[in-house]
Amino acid sequence: MVSAFIPPVLGHSISETIIPDVKTTLNLFGMHLRKVRGEWEYPVHAHPQYEFNYVLEGEQQLVVNNRSYTQKAGDLVLLRPGDTHSSKSGNGKPFTYFCIHFDIDDKILISLLSRLNHVLFESGSTLAHKLSPVFTRLVEISNTISGDITMSQRMRLQSAVFELFGQLWEAFSIEANLPATGTYEKVELAHQIRSRLQGLVFQQFQAELPYDSHYGIDDIAAELGISASHCYRVFRQVFGVSPREFLSEQMLHEAKVLLDDSSLSVSQISSLLGYRDIAHFSRQFKRWYGKAPREYREADK
Known part of the structure; x- marks a missing residue:
């Protein structure tokens, strides 16, 4: 492979500053x-x-x-x-x-x-x-x-x-009084975690995971070769929320989208989101949103 940049012969430079490659679309x-x-x-x-x-x-x-x-x-x-x-x-x-x-x-x-x-x-x-x-x-x-x-x-x-x-x-x-988010490597890792969390929501939504599956954030960390604590720390540094908070936000978003569709019953939505029964879904939704699914629908009319 031909290099796009050939450095000078070692020892010929008096001083040098190497700027990382910049690729932005x-x-x-x-x-x-x-x-x-x-x-x-x-x-x-x-x-x-x-x-x-x-x-x-x-x-x-x-x-x-x-x-x-x-x-x-x-x-x-x-x-x-x-x-x-x-x-x-x-x-x-x-x-x-x-x-x-x-x-x-x-x-x-x-x-x-x-x-x-x-x-x-x-x-x-x-x-x-x-x-x-x-x-x-x-x-x-x-x-x-x-x-x-x-x-x-x-x-x-x-x-x-x-x-x-x-x-x-x-x-x-x-x-926002934010600390430095760190290197591109850290941000890339945080995006990999987020992508897998979004995939987890999609799998749950498509009923590709059984209700009693314990696959979650710890498994994502293991697959990426990092500790769960490092997973939490990096994700929060980059996105400002914990992985669990992000996962809850994604699930709430999916639930609200489905609840906005009046052709679906709350029971059907509960099943679509992978919950074993409507009671569990209702409790979880109220914990996220402060209102039960039916109350959300009534307020949205």
């Missing part, structure tokens, strides 16, 4: 700068990418996952994949906003995003204040585009977005 979707009238509304929708929404002038009213937020000039909103949301003017007057949808394969950045429960970051927050100059730059570049985008404009936009992610990392770490 960034995809940008639906980036737009828009000024709208006071009667403008955008209906409820969701998409599989992350979204940043930044208000430049006026006021926007957002409803995200059935919760309302008032976004004013300088405020930043972060939406995660699958978040349902709608928007309109917050005061019946025109407003201007900048929006960008993205996905990126950097696992450390995605891990950090997944740890934060915030949606709205007000202009006075550390994050919004730090990112404001980068959004100003993105808006300036966007204002130079009319018709087809040039190669120069495309590269400048990508450069600004990567600068946004750099500032985002620093600002999020401060905002």
